[in-house]
Amino acid sequence: MFSLFKRLVAISAAVIVLLFVVINALAFVEPDTLKAPTPKSLVITHVNVVDPNGAGTIRSNQMIVIEAQAIRYVGDHGSVAIPTDAQVVDGSNQYAIPGLIDAHVHTLRLSPQLHFPLLIANGVTSIRDMGDSCSWSDDLDCQPDVALWRLQQKSGALVAPRILQSVSFHLEDESIDVAMLEQRIAVVQKRAEPFLKIQLDNQIAPQEFGKLIDISKAHNVALAGHVPFSIDLLAFDNPMRSIEHDVHLLAQCSTTRPEFNGRNQTKPVLLQGIGGSHCAQLLAQLAKWQTVYVPTHVAASGQDLAFAKAAFTVADAQWMQRYLVAPQRWLWQFLQNAGREGPAEQQVLADFHQAALALTKQAQQAGVPVLAGTDALDAGVMHGFSLHQELQYLVAAGLSPAEALYAATLAPAKAFGVSSTLGSIASGKHADIVLLSANPLLDIRNTEKISAVIADGRLYDKAEREQALHYVEQQAHQFTVMARFLRGLWY
Numbered sequence: 060m061f062s063l064f065k066r067l068v069a070i071s072a073a074v075i076v077l078l079f080v081v082i083n084a085l086a087f088v089e090p091d092t093l094k095a096p097t098p099k100s101l102v103i104t105h106v107n108v109v110d111p112n113g114a115g116t117i118r119s120n121q122m123i124v125i126e127a128q129a130i131r132y133v134g135d136h137g138s139v140a141i142p143t144d145a146q147v148v149d150g151s152n153q154y155a156i157p158g159l160i161d162a163h164v165h166t167l168r169l170s171p172q173l174h175f176p177l178l179i180a181n182g183v184t185s186i187r188d189m190g191d192s193c194s195w196s197d198d199l200d201c202q203p204d205v206a207l208w209r210l211q212q213k214s215g216a217l218v219a220p221r222i223l224q225s226v227s228f229h230l231e232d233e234s235i236d237v238a239m240l241e242q243r244i245a246v247v248q249k250r251a252e253p254f255l256k257i258q259l260d261n262q263i264a265p266q267e268f269g270k271l272i273d274i275s276k277a278h279n280v281a282l283a284g285h286v287p288f289s290i291d292l293l294a295f296d297n298p299m300r301s302i303e304h305d306v307h308l309l310a311q312c313s314t315t316r317p318e319f320n321g322r323n324q325t326k327p328v329l330l331q332g333i334g335g336s337h338c339a340q341l342l343a344q345l346a347k348w349q350t351v352y353v354p355t356h357v358a359a360s361g362q363d364l365a366f367a368k369a370a371f372t373v374a375d376a377q378w379m380q381r382y383l384v385a386p387q388r389w390l391w392q393f394l395q396n397a398g399r400e401g402p403a404e405q406q407v408l409a410d411f412h413q414a415a416l417a418l419t420k421q422a423q424q425a426g427v428p429v430l431a432g433t434d435a436l437d438a439g440v441m442h443g444f445s446l447h448q449e450l451q452y453l454v455a456a457g458l459s460p461a462e463a464l465y466a467a468t469l470a471p472a473k474a475f476g477v478s479s480t481l482g483s484i485a486s487g488k489h490a491d492i493v494l495l496s497a498n499p500l501l502d503i504r505n506t507e508k509i510s511a512v513i514a515d516g517r518l519y520d521k522a523e524r525e526q527a528l529h530y531v532e533q534q535a536h537q538f539t540v541m542a543r544f545l546r547g548l549w550y
């Protein structure tokens with residue numbers, strides 16, 4: 060009996076070692092890449108051009124001329140001659156919106172295989188990358204892949220969005236070691252990263268947070284990310300460039316914040332202290348500082364509520380079967396099961412979500428720049444698809460469809476300093492346009508009715524979009540890609 064047990068242990072150990080070796084070996088197989096279509100001269104005819112500015116306007120029967128990957132002309136149809144070499148795209152009954160910008164995604168080394176084509180097929184032509192594979196390793200020697208992706212996006216070697224901003228490290232420390240922090244800041248500055256991402260311990264002492272602010276200011280590097288629950292932002296002068304995830308602003312806006320630890324049990328207490336003059340004062344100050352707010356409802360309070368109800372925030376469960384590698388799908392399923400709650404807890408999470416939505420509207424009315432972001436890669440949040448869900452959350456929060464679109468186009472373009480080239484359909488800007496078959500200002504869900512995407516002057520028509528989606532599906536089901544994904548978890 061004993062020897063049988065021993066033998067089983069030995070066999071199991073051998074199988075694990077063998078699997079480890081096989082996964083590592085397979086992981087070295089270089090994955091395929093998907094090349095982008097060649098940019099062409101294009102003319103979109105008879106199209107409705109949507110401008111999400113202000114109340115939102117639509118100019119009907121327009122023509123958009125695209126040459127050398129830029130928008131050369133937008134005006135009444137027929138007001139200029141169609142260039143002879145241009146490919147004509149019939150825009151009749153179509154609505155042209157600016158290419159969408161997701162202000163909060165995460166990437167992996169496998170993003171060219173698993174994420175970028177999904178973004179493009181969903182009309183998301185630009186992203187802010189809040190952390191790649193390196194940022195999870197706390198290893199500053201780890202070289203981010205972003206520099207190469209940017210070159211490949213430009214040359215068309217890869218179907219990929221523009222990466223507007225990117226960070227390769229996030230600070231998690233409980234206490235601030237000045238020398239260590241200065242060393243880290245030097246590395247991110249050398250990489251020309253736009254800010255230091257913070258995801259600190261939620262109970263960090265205010266004086267430690269103060270030290271961090273002082274050092275970051277002394278080195279002229281901005282902070283962006285999570286706000287620890289122990290911190291009152293109003294106690295500091297312009298401390299952060301952007302605040303991520305609804306729970307973090309909700310905590311700042313409650314007088315009972317000191318009793319909140321992020322867990323469900325303390326959520327009713329937090330809700331009791333919501334609003335009031337402290338919140339109004341904070342929002343006014345954030346507006347003054349132009350601190351950006353990226354609620355990521357789809358990954359924050361919306362996700363908690365969905366998981367409590369044994370659901371996902373993504374509308375279609377089929378997408379997960381198609382576009383996720385199996386281990387990721389299992390992980391998401393596990394996390395969803397772990398978040399399942401009874402009716403009483405579901406009610407708490409529903410109230411929390413409603414409060415988060417209400418605060419987004421309040422922030423937007425106070426003049427805080429609200430941006431659409433998803434936190435894609437988080438459980439149940441899919442690159443590309445989930446941005447449309449986030450737009451629907453923003454409308455549920457009380458923003459008009461035009462205001463929601465603005466939060467995914469011109470608002471991020473302004474916040475990231477690229478509004479002269481992105482964020483609207485205007486002459487001189489990059490040719491990033493999404494064609495919809497229905498009016499998004501009447502119903503925000505119409506942003507999902509995509510008939511074509513033009514990204515950097517490259518046309519993804521129905522066939523090209525389907526090819527991009529099919530490519531990801533194929534990649535996600537390859538053993539070598541799965542092995543590379545698994546290997547990425549421990550290297």
Ligand SMILES: [Zn+2]
Pocket residue numbers: 163164165189434
């Ligand atoms: Zn994130």
